[in-house]
Amino acid sequence: MSADSREALSGGDETKQGAGGDEAGGKSSLQRGLAILRLLASSNETGARLTDISRALDLTPPTVHRLLKILVEERMAEVDKATKRYRLGIDLFGLAAQAGNPNNLRDICRPILLRLSATLRDTIFLLVRSGFDAVCLDRSEGPFPIRSFTGDIGGRVTLGVGQGSLAIMAFLHAEEREEVIRFNLPRMQGVGIIDEVYLRTEIARVRDLGYASRSTGLLPGMSGVAVPVLDRDGHAVAALSVGTISERLNEERLPVVVDILKRESAAISRQLNPFDPVLRRPAAILGGGPA
Amino acid sequence: MSADSREALSGGDETKQGAGGDEAGGKSSLQRGLAILRLLASSNETGARLTDISRALDLTPPTVHRLLKILVEERMAEVDKATKRYRLGIDLFGLAAQAGNPNNLRDICRPILLRLSATLRDTIFLLVRSGFDAVCLDRSEGPFPIRSFTGDIGGRVTLGVGQGSLAIMAFLHAEEREEVIRFNLPRMQGVGIIDEVYLRTEIARVRDLGYASRSTGLLPGMSGVAVPVLDRDGHAVAALSVGTISERLNEERLPVVVDILKRESAAISRQLNPFDPVLRRPAAILGGGPA
DNA sequence: CAAAAGCTTCCGATATGCGGAATAGATGGG
DNA sequence: CCCATCTATTCCGCATATCGGAAGCTTTTG
Numbered sequence: 001m002s003a004d005s006r007e008a009l010s011g012g013d014e015t016k017q018g019a020g021g022d023e024a025g026g027k028s029s030l031q032r033g034l035a036i037l038r039l040l041a042s043s044n045e046t047g048a049r050l051t052d053i054s055r056a057l058d059l060t061p062p063t064v065h066r067l068l069k070i071l072v073e074e075r076m077a078e079v080d081k082a083t084k085r086y087r088l089g090i091d092l093f094g095l096a097a098q099a100g101n102p103n104n105l106r107d108i109c110r111p112i113l114l115r116l117s118a119t120l121r122d123t124i125f126l127l128v129r130s131g132f133d134a135v136c137l138d139r140s141e142g143p144f145p146i147r148s149f150t151g152d153i154g155g156r157v158t159l160g161v162g163q164g165s166l167a168i169m170a171f172l173h174a175e176e177r178e179e180v181i182r183f184n185l186p187r188m189q190g191v192g193i194i195d196e197v198y199l200r201t202e203i204a205r206v207r208d209l210g211y212a213s214r215s216t217g218l219l220p221g222m223s224g225v226a227v228p229v230l231d232r233d234g235h236a237v238a239a240l241s242v243g244t245i246s247e248r249l250n251e252e253r254l255p256v257v258v259d260i261l262k263r264e265s266a267a268i269s270r271q272l273n274p275f276d277p278v279l280r281r282p283a284a285i286l287g288g289g290p291a
Numbered sequence: 292m293s294a295d296s297r298e299a300l301s302g303g304d305e306t307k308q309g310a311g312g313d314e315a316g317g318k319s320s321l322q323r324g325l326a327i328l329r330l331l332a333s334s335n336e337t338g339a340r341l342t343d344i345s346r347a348l349d350l351t352p353p354t355v356h357r358l359l360k361i362l363v364e365e366r367m368a369e370v371d372k373a374t375k376r377y378r379l380g381i382d383l384f385g386l387a388a389q390a391g392n393p394n395n396l397r398d399i400c401r402p403i404l405l406r407l408s409a410t411l412r413d414t415i416f417l418l419v420r421s422g423f424d425a426v427c428l429d430r431s432e433g434p435f436p437i438r439s440f441t442g443d444i445g446g447r448v449t450l451g452v453g454q455g456s457l458a459i460m461a462f463l464h465a466e467e468r469e470e471v472i473r474f475n476l477p478r479m480q481g482v483g484i485i486d487e488v489y490l491r492t493e494i495a496r497v498r499d500l501g502y503a504s505r506s507t508g509l510l511p512g513m514s515g516v517a518v519p520v521l522d523r524d525g526h527a528v529a530a531l532s533v534g535t536i537s538e539r540l541n542e543e544r545l546p547v548v549v550d551i552l553k554r555e556s557a558a559i560s561r562q563l564n565p566f567d568p569v570l571r572r573p574a575a576i577l578g579g580g581p582a
Numbered sequence: 583c584a585a586a587a588g589c590t591t592c593c594g595a596t597a598t599g600c601g602g603a604a605t606a607g608a609t610g611g612g
Numbered sequence: 613c614c615c616a617t618c619t620a621t622t623c624c625g626c627a628t629a630t631c632g633g634a635a636g637c638t639t640t641t642g
C-alpha cells in the first residue's frame with residue numbers, strides 16, 4: 001500500500017535533484033540532520049537502523065551516529081534501545097502543533113472536517129498550497145468502508161494534479177497561476193493534465209463552477225470533488241476535497257456534496273482573518289494544565 | 292496567557308542548563324537550527340524577525356540568516372516576505388504526522404478524545420511519558436465555557452506534577468519509577484509534591500484506585516482526574532486526563548467521570564499492540580490521493 | 583564457535599560554519 | 613525630503629566543528 005501512496009503523491013523528496021536520487025541534500029549538518037528526520041518519517045512504520053540511514057543518505061556511519069545522537073538529545077528522534085531502531089521523536093509534536101500555515105487554519109478546520117466526514121461518510125482532505133505543490137494539512141476519515149489511504153498528512157501533490165489542487169489553482173492570483181502553470185507543466189509527466197490548453201480550459205471551468213470534479217484518471221474507479229477555501233479577497237488559501245469511489249459521486253449526489261462543501265468552505269472563510277487579529281482563539285479564562 | 296502556560300508547564304527548554312538561560316544549546320549547527328525552530332514555535336502567534344532570533348538565542352545575525360535560509364529551503368520555516376517575519380514551515384507537518392510514540396497512539400486516541408470531550412463537556416488531554424516528563428500528545432476541548440488553555444500539544448510537565456503524570460508514574464515499572472522519583476524530586480521546587488514519603492503514598496493510592504484525582508494546588512479552583520492507559524503488561528503507556536474547575540469534579544460526579552475514563556482507557560489498550568503487528572491501521576482497500 | 587554485520591570511539595585533516603565589518607535596504611522622525 | 617536608525621544581507625579570513633578512515637567493541641548469523 002505504501003508503494004501506491006508514493007506513486008500517487010510524487011515521493012515527497014525529489015524536489016530539485018530530479019534524476020539524482022537519494023543523496024543527503026546539501027552539505028551542511030543542519031541539512032543532513034533534517035534529511036535524517038525526513039528519512040525517519042518515511043520509514044516510521046518499522047523504524048530505521050543506523051546503517052539503513054547511512055546507506056540511504058550516503059553518509060558514513062560515524063556521521064550518522066553523531067547526528068542521531070544530537071537528534072535524540074534534542075528529542076527530535078528516539079531510539080528503541082532493544083532493537084536499535086530509530087524513529088521520530090516526541091518534540092516534533094510541539095513544533096508541528098504550532099506550524100499552522102495561515103494562523104490556525106488547521107484548528108479552525110478540524111471540526112468542520114469532522115462534520116463533513118460524518119455527513120458525507122467519505123474521507124475529507126484539507127489541502128493548502130506550498131510553493132508549486134499542494135500539501136495535505138489534515139484529513140478526516142469517513143465511515144464508508146472503502147477508503148483512500150494515500151494523501152497522508154504532510155503529503156505533497158503537484159499543483160494541477162487532482163481536484164483539490166485544481167480548486168486551489170483556479171482561485172490564485174492570475175500572475176501566480178501563470179507561474180505555477182509554467183513551472184508545473186513539465187513536472188506533470190504522465191499524471192494530471194499535460195496539455196496546456198486543456199489545463200487552462202479546466203481551470204476556467206472550475207473557476208466558473210466554483211468547484212472541481214472530474215476523474216483525473218489517477219486511479220480508475222476513484223473520483224473526487226473539491227472546493228476552494230477563499231480569503232477575503234476571493235483568493236484560495238486552501239481546498240476542501242472529498243475522495244471516494246466514482247459511484248458515490250454520480251449526477252444525483254454530486255450537486256448535494258458540492259453544496260455542502262461550499263457551505264462549509266464559506267464557514268471557514270468567515271473565520272479566517274477575523275477583524276480583530278488578536279483574539280483568534282476562543283477566549284481563554286483560566287488555565288490548569290493537563291491536570 | 293502565554294505566561295501562565297510557561298509557568299505551569301516548566302518552560303520546555305531548560306533541560307540541563309538550569310540557571311543558564313536562553314543560550315542556543317550546544318554548538319553544532321544542527322542544534323542551533325533546531326533551537327531556531329523551537330523559538331519559532333514559541334512565537335508562532337506573531338512570528339519572529341531575524342534579529343529577534345539573533346538576540347534570543349545569542350547568535351550573530353549572519354549565522355541566524357544562514358540557518359534560516361537553509362530552514363526555509365527545507366520548508367521547515369517560512370518567511371512572510373512582506374513583514375520579514377519567520378514562522379514554522381509546512382514540512383513539519385509531514386514529520387509530525389508520522390511522529391507517533393508507540394506507533395499510532397495518537398490516531399487511535401483521537402476519536403476517543405473527541406467522544407470524551409463531548410460526553411464530559413470538558414477538555415481532555417492525552418499524555419505520554421518522555422524521559423522524566425509527561426508530554427501532551429493531543430487534546431480535545433469540550434464545550435464547557437471555562438477551559439484550560441495551558442497544556443498545548445507538545446507541552447511538557449515534570450512527571451509527578453499533575454494528575455496525569457501521577458497516573459503514569461503509578462503504573463511504571465518499579466525500577467523506572469524509582470529512577471523518575473530520584474531524578475524528579477529535586478526538580479519539583481514549589482510545584483507538585485516535594486515530600487518523598489507523601490509522594491510515594493500518593494502513588495500507591497493512585498495505583499490502588501486506578502485513577503488520580505486531587506487538586507495539586509497548581510491553580511486554585513482547578514482540578515483534574517486522570518487514568519492510565521495500560522499496555523498488555525499492565526504498564527502505563529499514556530494517561531487520559533480531564534482538567535476542569537473543581538466544582539465539576541465533586542463527590543457526586545467524580546465516580547461517573549472516572550468510570551467513563553476507565554472504560555475508554557480500556558478501549559485504547561485493546562487497540563494497542565494488536566496481535567498482528569502489521570495491520571495496525573484499518574484495512575486499506577484502494578487509494579485515490581487527495582482527489 | 584567462528585564470521586559477519588552493525589554500532590561506537592578515536593583522531594587528524596580539512597572543509598564548513600562562524601562572526602566582524604561593510605553594504606544595502608527599510609523605517610521613522612525632524 | 614533627507615538624514616538617522618534599525619534591520620537584513622553579503623563578503624571574507626580565521627578557527628573550529630564536522631567529517632570519515634581505521635580500529636575496538638557488541639550483537640547477530642550461520
